[in-house]
Amino acid sequence: MARTARRGRRGSQDTRQRIVDAALDTLKHEGFTGASARTIADHGGFTQALIFYHFGTVNHLLLAALDETSARRLAAYQTAVEQTKTLPELLQTAARLYREDLAAGHITVLNELIGACLAYPELRPEIAARVQPWVGFAEDVIQRTLADGPLAEPIPSRDAAFATVALYLGMQMLTHLNGDNTATDSLFATGERVAALLTTLQS
Protein backbone atom coordinates (compact mmCIF):
# COMPACT_ATOMS: atom_id res chain seq x y z
CA MET A 1 0.00 0.00 0.00
CA ALA A 2 2.73 2.47 1.06
CA ARG A 3 4.81 1.34 -1.90
CA THR A 4 1.91 1.86 -4.27
CA ALA A 5 1.34 5.36 -2.89
CA ARG A 6 5.03 6.18 -3.30
CA ARG A 7 5.06 4.81 -6.82
CA GLY A 8 1.89 6.82 -7.47
CA ARG A 9 3.54 10.01 -6.21
CA ARG A 10 6.64 9.42 -8.28
CA GLY A 11 4.50 8.66 -11.34
CA SER A 12 2.59 11.87 -10.72
CA GLN A 13 5.90 13.82 -10.39
CA ASP A 14 7.13 12.33 -13.67
CA THR A 15 3.92 13.30 -15.43
CA ARG A 16 4.09 16.81 -13.99
CA GLN A 17 7.68 17.15 -15.22
CA ARG A 18 6.72 15.87 -18.68
CA ILE A 19 3.97 18.50 -18.89
CA VAL A 20 6.32 21.30 -17.75
CA ASP A 21 8.95 20.19 -20.31
CA ALA A 22 6.34 20.18 -23.08
CA ALA A 23 5.17 23.66 -22.01
CA LEU A 24 8.76 24.98 -22.08
CA ASP A 25 9.31 23.48 -25.51
CA THR A 26 6.09 24.97 -26.82
CA LEU A 27 6.85 28.44 -25.37
CA LYS A 28 10.29 28.38 -27.04
CA HIS A 29 9.02 27.35 -30.45
CA GLU A 30 5.48 28.70 -30.68
CA GLY A 31 5.61 31.61 -28.25
CA PHE A 32 2.97 32.48 -25.66
CA THR A 33 0.23 33.00 -28.23
CA GLY A 34 0.92 29.51 -29.63
CA ALA A 35 1.07 27.84 -26.21
CA SER A 36 -2.51 26.58 -25.87
CA ALA A 37 -3.49 23.43 -23.96
CA ARG A 38 -3.88 21.69 -27.32
CA THR A 39 -0.41 22.57 -28.73
CA ILE A 40 1.30 21.78 -25.41
CA ALA A 41 -0.49 18.40 -25.21
CA ASP A 42 0.45 17.72 -28.86
CA HIS A 43 4.13 18.61 -28.18
CA GLY A 44 4.27 16.27 -25.19
CA GLY A 45 2.07 13.48 -26.52
CA PHE A 46 -0.47 13.51 -23.68
CA THR A 47 -4.09 14.62 -23.32
CA GLN A 48 -5.14 18.20 -22.53
CA ALA A 49 -7.06 16.89 -19.51
CA LEU A 50 -3.74 16.13 -17.78
CA ILE A 51 -2.77 19.82 -17.94
CA PHE A 52 -5.95 20.91 -16.21
CA TYR A 53 -5.72 18.07 -13.68
CA HIS A 54 -2.15 18.98 -12.65
CA PHE A 55 -2.10 22.77 -13.11
CA GLY A 56 -5.68 24.00 -13.17
CA THR A 57 -5.10 26.51 -15.98
CA VAL A 58 -2.69 26.87 -18.89
CA ASN A 59 -1.33 30.11 -17.37
CA HIS A 60 -0.47 28.27 -14.13
CA LEU A 61 1.39 25.70 -16.22
CA LEU A 62 3.28 28.45 -18.08
CA LEU A 63 4.30 30.02 -14.74
CA ALA A 64 5.53 26.58 -13.60
CA ALA A 65 7.55 26.40 -16.83
CA LEU A 66 9.07 29.82 -16.07
CA ASP A 67 9.87 28.61 -12.53
CA GLU A 68 11.62 25.58 -13.98
CA THR A 69 13.84 27.41 -16.49
CA SER A 70 14.47 30.25 -14.01
CA ALA A 71 15.56 27.85 -11.23
CA ARG A 72 17.86 25.97 -13.63
CA ARG A 73 19.46 29.17 -14.90
CA LEU A 74 19.81 30.71 -11.44
CA ALA A 75 21.62 27.54 -10.27
CA ALA A 76 23.94 27.77 -13.29
CA TYR A 77 24.63 31.45 -12.52
CA GLN A 78 25.32 30.72 -8.85
CA THR A 79 27.77 27.90 -9.63
CA ALA A 80 29.61 29.86 -12.33
CA VAL A 81 29.82 33.09 -10.35
CA GLU A 82 31.14 31.36 -7.22
CA GLN A 83 34.24 30.48 -9.21
CA THR A 84 35.03 34.04 -10.30
CA LYS A 85 37.48 36.09 -8.28
CA THR A 86 37.87 39.40 -10.11
CA LEU A 87 35.52 41.91 -11.76
CA PRO A 88 36.80 41.15 -15.31
CA GLU A 89 36.30 37.42 -14.69
CA LEU A 90 32.79 38.17 -13.43
CA LEU A 91 31.90 40.09 -16.60
CA GLN A 92 33.35 37.36 -18.83
CA THR A 93 31.23 34.82 -16.97
CA ALA A 94 28.15 37.04 -17.24
CA ALA A 95 28.65 37.34 -21.01
CA ARG A 96 29.01 33.56 -21.38
CA LEU A 97 25.92 32.90 -19.24
CA TYR A 98 23.92 35.48 -21.19
CA ARG A 99 24.77 33.71 -24.46
CA GLU A 100 23.79 30.39 -22.87
CA ASP A 101 20.47 31.92 -21.78
CA LEU A 102 19.88 33.02 -25.34
CA ALA A 103 20.80 29.62 -26.81
CA ALA A 104 18.82 27.66 -24.21
CA GLY A 105 15.68 29.66 -24.99
CA HIS A 106 15.43 30.97 -21.41
CA ILE A 107 15.33 34.52 -22.71
CA THR A 108 12.57 33.62 -25.17
CA VAL A 109 10.43 32.13 -22.39
CA LEU A 110 10.91 35.19 -20.17
CA ASN A 111 10.18 37.62 -23.02
CA GLU A 112 7.08 35.70 -24.03
CA LEU A 113 5.70 35.73 -20.49
CA ILE A 114 6.51 39.38 -19.89
CA GLY A 115 4.75 40.20 -23.16
CA ALA A 116 1.80 38.06 -22.06
CA CYS A 117 1.22 40.36 -19.05
CA LEU A 118 -0.42 42.62 -21.59
CA ALA A 119 -3.35 40.37 -22.23
CA TYR A 120 -3.30 38.92 -18.70
CA PRO A 121 -2.58 41.69 -16.15
CA GLU A 122 -3.09 39.09 -13.36
CA LEU A 123 0.25 37.58 -14.48
CA ARG A 124 2.11 40.80 -13.60
CA PRO A 125 2.63 40.20 -9.84
CA GLU A 126 3.45 36.54 -10.62
CA ILE A 127 6.21 37.50 -13.06
CA ALA A 128 7.42 40.34 -10.79
CA ALA A 129 7.77 37.81 -7.91
CA ARG A 130 9.85 35.57 -10.20
CA VAL A 131 12.22 38.45 -11.06
CA GLN A 132 12.93 39.10 -7.35
CA PRO A 133 15.33 36.13 -6.77
CA TRP A 134 17.45 37.50 -9.64
CA VAL A 135 17.61 40.95 -8.03
CA GLY A 136 18.60 39.25 -4.76
CA PHE A 137 21.26 37.17 -6.52
CA ALA A 138 22.66 40.25 -8.31
CA GLU A 139 22.73 42.11 -4.98
CA ASP A 140 24.74 39.32 -3.31
CA VAL A 141 27.26 39.21 -6.16
CA ILE A 142 27.60 42.99 -6.27
CA GLN A 143 28.08 43.21 -2.50
CA ARG A 144 30.77 40.55 -2.67
CA THR A 145 32.54 42.03 -5.71
CA LEU A 146 32.41 45.70 -4.80
CA ALA A 147 32.99 45.27 -1.07
CA ASP A 148 35.80 47.55 0.09
CA GLY A 149 36.15 48.92 -3.46
CA PRO A 150 35.78 52.64 -4.20
CA LEU A 151 32.25 52.10 -5.60
CA ALA A 152 30.76 50.34 -2.56
CA GLU A 153 30.15 53.57 -0.65
CA PRO A 154 28.32 55.75 -3.22
CA ILE A 155 26.32 52.95 -4.91
CA PRO A 156 23.87 51.01 -2.69
CA SER A 157 24.00 47.37 -3.83
CA ARG A 158 20.18 47.24 -4.07
CA ASP A 159 20.20 50.02 -6.69
CA ALA A 160 23.08 48.40 -8.58
CA ALA A 161 21.23 45.06 -8.53
CA PHE A 162 18.02 46.63 -9.83
CA ALA A 163 19.98 48.40 -12.58
CA THR A 164 21.75 45.15 -13.52
CA VAL A 165 18.51 43.18 -13.83
CA ALA A 166 16.85 46.07 -15.72
CA LEU A 167 19.83 46.29 -18.10
CA TYR A 168 19.73 42.53 -18.63
CA LEU A 169 15.99 42.57 -19.41
CA GLY A 170 16.38 45.55 -21.73
CA MET A 171 19.29 43.92 -23.57
CA GLN A 172 17.17 40.81 -24.07
CA MET A 173 14.31 42.86 -25.39
CA LEU A 174 16.50 44.76 -27.86
CA THR A 175 18.25 41.55 -28.99
CA HIS A 176 14.79 40.06 -29.55
CA LEU A 177 13.57 43.13 -31.47
CA ASN A 178 16.73 43.51 -33.56
CA GLY A 179 16.95 39.79 -34.25
CA ASP A 180 20.73 39.78 -33.64
CA ASN A 181 23.14 40.21 -30.75
CA THR A 182 25.89 42.35 -32.28
CA ALA A 183 25.17 45.26 -29.94
CA THR A 184 25.09 43.00 -26.87
CA ASP A 185 28.38 41.31 -27.80
CA SER A 186 30.02 44.70 -28.28
CA LEU A 187 28.68 45.93 -24.92
CA PHE A 188 30.02 42.86 -23.08
CA ALA A 189 33.45 43.32 -24.72
CA THR A 190 33.49 46.95 -23.54
CA GLY A 191 32.36 45.91 -20.08
CA GLU A 192 35.25 43.46 -19.80
CA ARG A 193 37.72 46.15 -20.95
CA VAL A 194 36.39 48.68 -18.43
CA ALA A 195 36.44 46.08 -15.65
CA ALA A 196 40.07 45.27 -16.43
CA LEU A 197 40.88 48.98 -16.33
CA LEU A 198 39.08 49.47 -13.00
CA THR A 199 40.96 46.52 -11.53
CA THR A 200 44.27 48.03 -12.65
CA LEU A 201 43.35 51.38 -11.10
CA GLN A 202 42.31 49.73 -7.84
CA SER A 203 45.46 47.64 -7.40
Add this chain to the structure above:
Amino acid sequence: MARTARRGRRGSQDTRQRIVDAALDTLKHEGFTGASARTIADHGGFTQALIFYHFGTVNHLLLAALDETSARRLAAYQTAVEQTKTLPELLQTAARLYREDLAAGHITVLNELIGACLAYPELRPEIAARVQPWVGFAEDVIQRTLADGPLAEPIPSRDAAFATVALYLGMQMLTHLNGDNTATDSLFATGERVAALLTTLQS
Protein backbone atom coordinates in the same frame (compact mmCIF):
# COMPACT_ATOMS: atom_id res chain seq x y z
CA MET B 1 -9.98 74.84 -57.14
CA ALA B 2 -6.48 75.06 -55.61
CA ARG B 3 -8.02 76.40 -52.43
CA THR B 4 -10.48 73.49 -52.26
CA ALA B 5 -7.61 70.99 -52.75
CA ARG B 6 -5.63 72.66 -49.95
CA ARG B 7 -8.63 72.68 -47.67
CA GLY B 8 -9.17 68.99 -48.58
CA ARG B 9 -5.58 68.17 -47.65
CA ARG B 10 -5.81 70.06 -44.40
CA GLY B 11 -9.11 68.34 -43.60
CA SER B 12 -7.50 65.00 -44.34
CA GLN B 13 -4.54 65.87 -42.09
CA ASP B 14 -6.92 66.86 -39.28
CA THR B 15 -8.81 63.60 -39.63
CA ARG B 16 -5.56 61.60 -39.64
CA GLN B 17 -4.46 63.42 -36.47
CA ARG B 18 -7.81 62.75 -34.81
CA ILE B 19 -7.47 59.04 -35.58
CA VAL B 20 -3.88 58.92 -34.24
CA ASP B 21 -4.94 60.74 -31.05
CA ALA B 22 -7.81 58.28 -30.54
CA ALA B 23 -5.42 55.34 -31.09
CA LEU B 24 -2.96 56.75 -28.52
CA ASP B 25 -5.75 57.26 -26.04
CA THR B 26 -7.03 53.71 -26.57
CA LEU B 27 -3.54 52.18 -26.24
CA LYS B 28 -3.00 54.02 -22.95
CA HIS B 29 -6.32 52.99 -21.44
CA GLU B 30 -7.19 49.65 -23.04
CA GLY B 31 -3.75 48.34 -23.99
CA PHE B 32 -2.83 46.70 -27.28
CA THR B 33 -5.29 43.84 -26.87
CA GLY B 34 -8.09 46.35 -26.34
CA ALA B 35 -7.07 48.58 -29.27
CA SER B 36 -9.34 47.22 -32.00
CA ALA B 37 -10.69 49.30 -34.88
CA ARG B 38 -14.03 49.38 -33.07
CA THR B 39 -12.71 50.64 -29.70
CA ILE B 40 -10.47 53.23 -31.39
CA ALA B 41 -13.36 54.48 -33.52
CA ASP B 42 -15.59 54.62 -30.41
CA HIS B 43 -12.93 56.58 -28.47
CA GLY B 44 -12.59 59.13 -31.29
CA GLY B 45 -16.22 59.30 -32.33
CA PHE B 46 -15.64 58.36 -36.00
CA THR B 47 -16.37 55.30 -38.13
CA GLN B 48 -14.04 52.32 -38.39
CA ALA B 49 -13.96 52.77 -42.17
CA LEU B 50 -11.89 55.97 -41.69
CA ILE B 51 -9.12 53.95 -39.98
CA PHE B 52 -8.82 51.55 -42.90
CA TYR B 53 -9.06 54.39 -45.42
CA HIS B 54 -6.21 56.36 -43.80
CA PHE B 55 -3.97 53.59 -42.41
CA GLY B 56 -4.83 50.35 -44.17
CA THR B 57 -4.61 48.23 -41.03
CA VAL B 58 -5.02 48.76 -37.29
CA ASN B 59 -1.36 47.80 -36.73
CA HIS B 60 -0.24 50.52 -39.16
CA LEU B 61 -2.32 52.98 -37.17
CA LEU B 62 -0.77 51.80 -33.89
CA LEU B 63 2.72 52.25 -35.35
CA ALA B 64 1.74 55.78 -36.42
CA ALA B 65 0.59 56.36 -32.82
CA LEU B 66 3.98 55.18 -31.54
CA ASP B 67 5.68 57.51 -34.07
CA GLU B 68 3.62 60.39 -32.76
CA THR B 69 4.33 59.89 -29.03
CA SER B 70 7.96 58.98 -29.74
CA ALA B 71 8.56 62.13 -31.83
CA ARG B 72 6.92 64.32 -29.16
CA ARG B 73 9.01 62.78 -26.38
CA LEU B 74 12.26 62.88 -28.37
CA ALA B 75 11.70 66.60 -29.03
CA ALA B 76 11.10 67.15 -25.28
CA TYR B 77 14.30 65.22 -24.45
CA GLN B 78 16.33 67.19 -27.00
CA THR B 79 15.12 70.57 -25.71
CA ALA B 80 15.64 69.67 -22.05
CA VAL B 81 19.05 68.07 -22.54
CA GLU B 82 20.39 71.00 -24.56
CA GLN B 83 20.03 73.14 -21.44
CA THR B 84 22.08 70.86 -19.18
CA LYS B 85 25.74 71.58 -18.66
CA THR B 86 27.01 68.99 -16.15
CA LEU B 87 26.58 65.24 -15.65
CA PRO B 88 24.53 65.64 -12.41
CA GLU B 89 22.24 68.11 -14.21
CA LEU B 90 21.89 65.62 -17.06
CA LEU B 91 20.83 62.82 -14.69
CA GLN B 92 18.36 65.10 -12.88
CA THR B 93 16.86 66.00 -16.24
CA ALA B 94 16.74 62.32 -17.29
CA ALA B 95 14.89 61.42 -14.07
CA ARG B 96 12.38 64.23 -14.61
CA LEU B 97 11.81 63.23 -18.25
CA TYR B 98 11.40 59.58 -17.29
CA ARG B 99 8.68 60.49 -14.79
CA GLU B 100 7.01 62.63 -17.46
CA ASP B 101 7.14 59.65 -19.86
CA LEU B 102 5.44 57.54 -17.25
CA ALA B 103 2.75 60.15 -16.50
CA ALA B 104 2.13 60.93 -20.18
CA GLY B 105 1.54 57.25 -20.92
CA HIS B 106 4.42 57.12 -23.42
CA ILE B 107 5.92 54.19 -21.54
CA THR B 108 2.60 52.36 -21.58
CA VAL B 109 2.32 52.75 -25.36
CA LEU B 110 5.87 51.49 -25.91
CA ASN B 111 5.42 48.54 -23.54
CA GLU B 112 2.13 47.59 -25.16
CA LEU B 113 3.64 47.60 -28.65
CA ILE B 114 6.78 45.72 -27.62
CA GLY B 115 4.53 43.11 -26.02
CA ALA B 116 2.45 42.98 -29.19
CA CYS B 117 5.50 41.77 -31.16
CA LEU B 118 4.64 38.39 -29.61
CA ALA B 119 1.46 37.90 -31.56
CA TYR B 120 2.71 39.92 -34.55
CA PRO B 121 6.39 39.15 -35.26
CA GLU B 122 6.16 41.39 -38.36
CA LEU B 123 5.99 44.34 -35.93
CA ARG B 124 9.49 43.54 -34.60
CA PRO B 125 11.59 45.32 -37.26
CA GLU B 126 9.10 48.20 -37.20
CA ILE B 127 9.53 48.69 -33.44
CA ALA B 128 13.30 48.11 -33.67
CA ALA B 129 13.53 50.88 -36.30
CA ARG B 130 11.63 53.22 -33.94
CA VAL B 131 14.09 52.52 -31.10
CA GLN B 132 17.07 53.54 -33.29
CA PRO B 133 16.55 57.36 -33.10
CA TRP B 134 16.71 56.99 -29.29
CA VAL B 135 20.02 55.12 -29.49
CA GLY B 136 21.31 57.86 -31.82
CA PHE B 137 20.11 60.58 -29.44
CA ALA B 138 21.70 58.86 -26.44
CA GLU B 139 24.95 58.52 -28.39
CA ASP B 140 25.02 62.26 -29.20
CA VAL B 141 24.39 63.20 -25.57
CA ILE B 142 26.98 60.74 -24.27
CA GLN B 143 29.59 61.94 -26.75
CA ARG B 144 28.97 65.53 -25.74
CA THR B 145 28.92 64.83 -21.98
CA LEU B 146 31.82 62.40 -21.73
CA ALA B 147 34.06 64.13 -24.31
CA ASP B 148 37.52 64.69 -22.87
CA GLY B 149 36.45 62.99 -19.61
CA PRO B 150 38.28 59.92 -18.27
CA LEU B 151 35.50 57.60 -19.49
CA ALA B 152 35.49 58.69 -23.15
CA GLU B 153 38.47 56.51 -24.07
CA PRO B 154 37.52 53.08 -22.66
CA ILE B 155 33.75 53.26 -23.35
CA PRO B 156 32.71 53.63 -27.02
CA SER B 157 29.70 55.96 -27.08
CA ARG B 158 27.73 53.49 -29.24
CA ASP B 159 27.98 50.83 -26.49
CA ALA B 160 27.11 53.33 -23.78
CA ALA B 161 24.10 54.48 -25.83
CA PHE B 162 22.89 50.90 -26.36
CA ALA B 163 23.29 50.20 -22.62
CA THR B 164 21.40 53.41 -21.73
CA VAL B 165 18.44 52.57 -23.97
CA ALA B 166 18.45 48.93 -22.75
CA LEU B 167 18.52 50.11 -19.12
CA TYR B 168 15.69 52.54 -19.80
CA LEU B 169 13.54 49.85 -21.44
CA GLY B 170 14.29 47.36 -18.66
CA MET B 171 13.45 49.94 -15.97
CA GLN B 172 10.15 50.60 -17.71
CA MET B 173 9.41 46.92 -17.86
CA LEU B 174 10.15 46.36 -14.17
CA THR B 175 8.17 49.46 -13.15
CA HIS B 176 5.28 48.08 -15.21
CA LEU B 177 5.60 44.60 -13.64
CA ASN B 178 6.02 45.86 -10.07
CA GLY B 179 3.26 48.42 -10.45
CA ASP B 180 5.32 51.09 -8.66
CA ASN B 181 8.44 53.16 -9.27
CA THR B 182 10.18 53.07 -5.89
CA ALA B 183 13.18 51.16 -7.29
CA THR B 184 13.49 53.51 -10.27
CA ASP B 185 13.33 56.62 -8.05
CA SER B 186 16.01 55.19 -5.78
CA LEU B 187 18.22 54.35 -8.79
CA PHE B 188 17.92 57.88 -10.19
CA ALA B 189 18.80 59.37 -6.78
CA THR B 190 21.90 57.17 -6.63
CA GLY B 191 22.80 58.09 -10.22
CA GLU B 192 22.67 61.78 -9.34
CA ARG B 193 24.85 61.23 -6.26
CA VAL B 194 27.45 59.26 -8.26
CA ALA B 195 27.43 61.86 -11.02
CA ALA B 196 28.05 64.61 -8.48
CA LEU B 197 30.92 62.56 -7.05
CA LEU B 198 32.44 61.95 -10.49
CA THR B 199 32.22 65.65 -11.25
CA THR B 200 34.04 66.48 -8.01
CA LEU B 201 36.77 63.95 -8.80
CA GLN B 202 37.17 65.33 -12.33
CA SER B 203 37.48 68.99 -11.35
